[in-house]
Amino acid sequence: MNREEVEKRTILLGVVGSQAYRINTAASDIDLKGIAVAKKRHYLGFETFEQKDQGWHSEPGNIEAINNSADVCVYELRKYLHLAALNNPNILELMWLDAEDYILLTDVGKKLISYRQEMLCTKVKHSFSGYAFAQLKKIETHRKWLLNPPTKKPELADFGLSEEYKPLTKDQINAFLEFLYLSVRDCIEFMQPAEELYELLIARIDYKGIFKQHPLPVELLSNVQQLTRASNDFIRLLHISQAYRTALREYDNYQSWKKNRNVTRAEYERKVGYDVKHAAHLIRLLRMGIEILATGEVIVNREKAGDAPQLKAIRNCEYSYEQVKALADELFAEIEAVYPKSVLPKYIDRARINDICVELVEMQGWE
Incomplete structure (x- = not known):
């Protein structure tokens, strides 16, 4: 599907990443993610469409915000629901943005958001801590390269x-x-x-x-x-x-x-000995995982969660590597402790997710 076709079938488009977390810097890009319902031929024919993540700036379109964004990805509804059912952190947040962060939100998109609670289960513990661990490994790998580069x-x-x-x-x-x-x-x-x-x-x-x-x-x-x-x-x-x-x-x-390497991030790494952007996301992911397990709510806006100042301080090189590592160790222990007492169900009701998908596709209509 080309840009114009995807835009026409998009039910939700929002600002994600550092901007949505409210921990962006002056150098932060604007990234967009969205969800679209594919055409009839993709559901009943042989053609497939899972996502559009390229061609946005080379193809004509009508959504101006896309032209000003560094990175844009729109998922087909079934692909999105599949990833959401896996409690993918980068996917779940799209249903929990602040109202002002939605660039486009149709009635079908609003209906999807009304079902967002049904996408959560205790798998959150594994997905969020897993993504956090990946950030930690990147930090440690880059730190090793800084301190003892391969010769x-x-x-x-x-x-x-x-x-x-x-x-x-x-x-x-x-x-x-x-x-x-x-x-x-x-x-x-x-x-x-x-x-x-x-x-x-x-x-x-x-x-x-x-x-x-x-x-x-x-x-x-x-x-x-x-x-x-x-x-x-x-x-x-x-x-x-x-x-x-x-x-x-x-x-x-x-x-x-x-x-x-990004020049600015490289300078920060030389200054404090670790990648501060990865570190901020490491702490954010663990905190969000703990919050979701404990409350059943996804708080994307970290100003509302209360830890935006600390996350910004980490990004501004105000924390040492040892401080970040100690904080991460505490949060890894906390998410393990919260997990058995979570308010979330153990499993996603996949039959229910299937019904939601059918409802939303029918609501959008064929083309």
Whole structure:
């Protein structure tokens, strides 16, 4: 769908990010997210449309605010509801913005917002703390690069590899990890506490993603070998191949980071030794997760929540790395403590979400 088509079918469009959190700086961009109901051909035909996140500034359109925005993404309704049901932090907030942050809000969009409470469950704990942990890992990775940058590109010989004894390719590694994932999943199905464990590892934790993002720990290799019946030679080659490719990926990421760093953020990092923007989002995500679990409400505007001054102070380099880390540790502990006592249901009613989707599509009408 082109820009004009998406604009015509958009039911909600709002300002998100630092502007919506009220922790923006003079240098902050304006980012927009929205939701659109696709056309009849996308629901009944072979064409697909999940989101539009490019082409906004090169295609003609009628919503002026889009022209003044740095980043715009509009999700198709089904895609949006799927992500909302996963309690994705960046998705949920779109239904909880302040009224003045909505650039466009149709009757269909208002109807969607009226159902926002039904999109929340205790999965919030995992999604918000997971996103927060990702911010923390970025902070720690950048800090490591600042304090102890890589000095050389990893070579095959560093890992006992050579042109004759080559590492496994990414495709080969991923194929094996997919097999391992399926093997673990199948084993879980036949265990005594299968239902709860299966739901934990399949529905609430992306452990397939964990498999593919991190090398298998040495202490688990014997279990992996037993489960997959792989040979000793293959397990050894898998282990060193993962180590080599992880080191190579980190070196490439470092080079890309060094080349493409935002000048202002780089200066802040040099000043305090960590990425202050990531740090502010780390603390915000944890606080929001705690609030949602405790109250069932998503407070996007951090001035209303009361922590905007602290988040701005972090962004303005007024907190040391040690202070931010200590605060994050406290909040990680707090979200764990609040989780068992949450006011939210344990699960989303997916049948209900399906009914909401049908209602909204019919309300918007076919075209």
